[in-house]
Amino acid sequence: MTAALAATATATGIARPGFSRTVRRLAPIGALVAAFFSATPALAVLEVDITRGNIAPLPIAITNLVGTGIDAQLGADISAVITADLRRSGIFAPTDAATFIQRDINPDEAPRFGDWRIINSQALVTGRVVSQPDGRLRVEFRLWDVFAGQQLDGQQLYTTPQNWRRIAHIIADAIYERLTGEPGYFDSRIVFVDETGPREARIRRLAIMDQDGANLTYLTPGGNPNDIVLTPRFSPNSQELTYMVYRSNRAPQVVLRNIQTGQEQLLPGQFTGMTFAPRFSPDGGRVVLSMQSGADTSIFVLDLRTGGQTRLTNVPAIDTSPSYSPDGRQIVFTSDRGGSPQLYVMGADGSNQTRISYAGGTYSTPVWSPRGDLIAFTRQMGGEFQIGVMRPDGSGERILSTSTSVQEGPTWAPNGRVIVFSRTDGGPNGGPRLWSIDLTGYNEIMLPTPNFASDPAWSPLLN
């Protein structure tokens, strides 16, 4: 059953056959008359300096993309996915469609802005879906600033009908970027370890889903509780994974997997000890990992082309959980060389190993933000498990989430604004679930997974 599931999923969900996307900018409708001020202010103009605003979710009305026949349903479905993405981000407050006054949306005309101001929507999305003679879909959307009465963005996208959810995520990303000034993160996926069965005989399967929980696919069959999969991580192009497998009591090994073909292979080169905690370098050409040898564990980097290994740490301690900075020049890792697990940063060649965590307790599972500005980590102190961030020099430490349940393993959204981690609630029927939280420490929500889920890793943007 599981093998069949995996095979089906590989054919439809992962390979995404025939996907192609063409983006064209739509010219603005109803451009405004240019403002009449000259660049030089009159002397008498009153000057006001505003230094504080009011952070609140932006009210945005997302109308159903219009269409005829089956295109109308698809338009409604696409709008529903856009709405869910934007609402879940916590940055937007989609307006209740029941309050909409203008119902006759013509995607080729400017909307009646007054109708949208009355219901306090500050932004508005309109658009259409048109099936093409060649079987593809043409999806158009326009983003409007309701109060200024102007078009902010307009795009035309072409794709195959089975990719309608991706088109919705791509549109949601475009809206997010135009209104926040930062890239979005909706057109991305999360890989994790799916856990079913009783605690003493858990079945662990590698699973992948869209960031909103849709299109869940199992990558490994996982029929045997002795088959364990841990720490899956994406390659920079999102096409490959590296993770640790522990099959039927054989020695644990780090493997590579091509997501599209399902082919799994051992890392090139020979390792003399158990390997674990792998991560790709930002250029995808290397994997950094831990290797145990006797009582000690050290960090090595492996060149995937040549199989050549380089030892980066060499002290009598457990050095693990290495993660590259996005420029590939530095690596953050955990080490207990000072007596307890703490975070250290070193050059990518192993130089200048420097401790950066000093706020007390123990630290683990560091991961560098894709923006480069922060490192997320797990901190354990006084019986509490915390997910936090600090700058790469150890300053500016902030705790985002605290729990008495075990929570660990943060992973960053591609835009570096959201973190997903796993939290294991206790109790006889307890198990891990995936949670996300904003970098602000707000908007903590559980991700929809069908079973228990652990070890999440967020992909880069797919487009």
Added chain:
Amino acid sequence: MTQSQRAALVGMIRDAVGRCWNPPQSPNPADVRVVLQFRLNRDGTVQNLPTVVERPNSPYAAAAADSAQRAVYVCAPYQLPAELYDGPDGWQEMRVTFDPREMF
């Protein structure tokens, strides 16, 4: 207009517009600093789309300018002292700097 009248007027405008300003959340406030100039009618409504006099040289420029323009519109009409509408430093025309340096 006396100094204290002017200070009070500026404070009223600052509070009224700031309440509706929802700036992009950049780690660096200078990335979203925008200066707008616009005119109000006597009834406190906005006369024209605020002109962007200064915008940041950052990826946030468009989102920052839009957020400032929205703030001016969303909080209108403004209830300000009628006697201070005209004349030098009156609220008929103003130039507002949006800089979230005390927020983040």
